[in-house]
Amino acid sequence: MSRFFDLVSKPAREMGTTNFPFVVRQPVEHRAVIKLDSNENPFGPSPLALDAMRSALASSSLYPDDDCTQLRLKLAEHHGLPPEQVLVTAGSTGMLSLLCQTLLAPGLNAVTSERSFIVYPMAVHAAGARLREVPMRDDCFDLRAILASIDANTRIVFVANPNNPTGTMVEAEQVEQFLARVPQHVVVVLDEAYYEFALYFASLRRMNYSRSLDYLRQGASAVVLRTFSKAHGLAGLRVGYGLGPAELLGYCARMRNTYSVPSLAQAAAMAALDDAGHIRRVVENNAVQARFLGRELELLGYRVTQTSANFLCCDVNEDAEVLANELREQGVAVRPLGHWGAPNCIRATVGTPEQNQIFLEAMRGPRNSQPRPRLVGSD
Ligand SMILES: Cc1ncc(COP(=O)(O)O)c(C=O)c1O
Known part of the structure; x- marks a missing residue:
């Protein structure tokens, strides 16, 4: 038994030291590898954001504005909501943690989908709470089943829309029906980290993606998560935000770590919001390339789930861990999905046209010599 087992809190003990002693791994070699494993933006930050960061560099000796006032005001205007309904955090995962610390405790639970x-x-x-993971339906969140698994101790439901790692989306009508039935004691977290990509796909497919801000205006017990990590290309800066009921955000704000959003991140995010052209290029490339990659992968005999995000989920019909290691040898990093209970699937970020060609070459590579069963492709 270790020295600290009895000292750490019960939740910490239950989470365990998965990596003890805390091993220092060699950093991923960013230059050598085409990184398609973390749903990052292959085009990087907007040039306006880079300029804003350069201008902000000289003030790095000062602590940042803890309330992110200017960014908050700008986001409020951008979304047509009062500033009290905006909370800027260290990435949208920062907001997720705050919500859990504020709403959950031992004996309580949250509900989401498997995978x-x-x-x-x-x-x-x-x-210190429990998470219920409800089975999916057709690779999608099954909102009915999620509703059925809510009980008196549930405080949060997480709806990743689109979902990571499947890339699937639930349409606005389904979300609306769901929200109308969710009991009052539950806060629904509408995680829209891939909002810009999903909105663009939905417009091409003539689908209704999200009306989440309308629900907030109507007083729904919901928090919408957005981030600058994806379409805006600022993942390394850690800046995201929650939009939700002012009182709940006020409680969450009390739980923040002081100065958790750096001044460079605040400056970059403000500028990135102004660069609609960059976002447009990013989402257009993503839609064209997702289609191209999907088709090519299907031609290789793989099953690809239709995506509404900036990555593809692909059933490779073999041990995905082995395949991912082989691809890494060839300089391409993708994510095998064994941890998600899908040991035959990989998730690959949609890259630039050049990166995608290299990824496809690696997929064709030496493995092409083995005959591969043809599967009926999904759309
Ligand atoms: C569904 C979902 N939500 C939120 C995030 C969080 O991103 P960040 O903390 O960088 O804002 C991600 C990132 O991969 C995601 O896939």
């Missing part, structure tokens, strides 16, 4: 965002269990368990 969803890996941070939900971490944030829930760190608060």
Whole structure:
């Protein structure tokens, strides 16, 4: 038994030291590898954000504005909501943690889907609560089943829309029906980290993606998560935000770590919001390339789930861990989904046209010599 087992809190004990002693791993070699494993933006930050960061560099000796006042005001205007309904955090995962610390405790639970965002269990368990993961229906959140598994001790439901790692989306009508039935003691977290990509896909497919801000205006017991990590290309800066009821955000704000959003991140986010052209290029490339990659992968005999995000989920019909290691040898990093209970699936970020060609070459590579069963492709 270790020296600290009896000292750490019960939630910490239950989460365990998965990595003890705390091993220092070699950093991923960013230059050599085409990084398609973390749903990052292959085009990087907007040039306006880079300029804003350069201008802000000289003030790095000062602590940042803890309330992110200017960014908050700008986001409030951008979304047509009062500033009290905006809370800027260290990435949207920062907001997730705050919500869990504020709403959960031992004896309480949160509900989400199986095969969803890996941070939900971490944030829930760190608060000492339980997470119920409801089976999916056709690779999608099954909102009816989620509704059925809510009980008197449920405080949060997480809906990742689109979902990571499947890339699937639930349409606005389904969300509306769901919200109308969720009991009052539950806060629904509408996690829209891939909002810009999903909105663009939905417009191409003539679908209704999200009316989440309308629900907030109507007083719904919901928090919408957005981030600058994806379409805006600022993942390394850690800036995201929650939109929700002012009182609840006020409680969450009390739980923040002081100065958790750096001044460079605040400056970059403000500028990134102004660069609609950059976002447009990013989402257009993503839609065209997702289609191209999906088709090519299907031609190789793989099954690809239709995505509404900036990555593809692909059933490779073999041990995905082995395949991912082989691809890494060839300089391409993708995510095998064994941890999500899908040991034959990988998740690959949609890259630039050049990166995608290299990824496809690696997929064709030496493995092409083995005959591969043809599967009926999904759309
Ligand atoms: C569903 C979902 N939500 C939130 C995030 C969080 O991103 P960040 O903390 O960088 O804002 C991600 C990132 O991969 C995600 O997939």
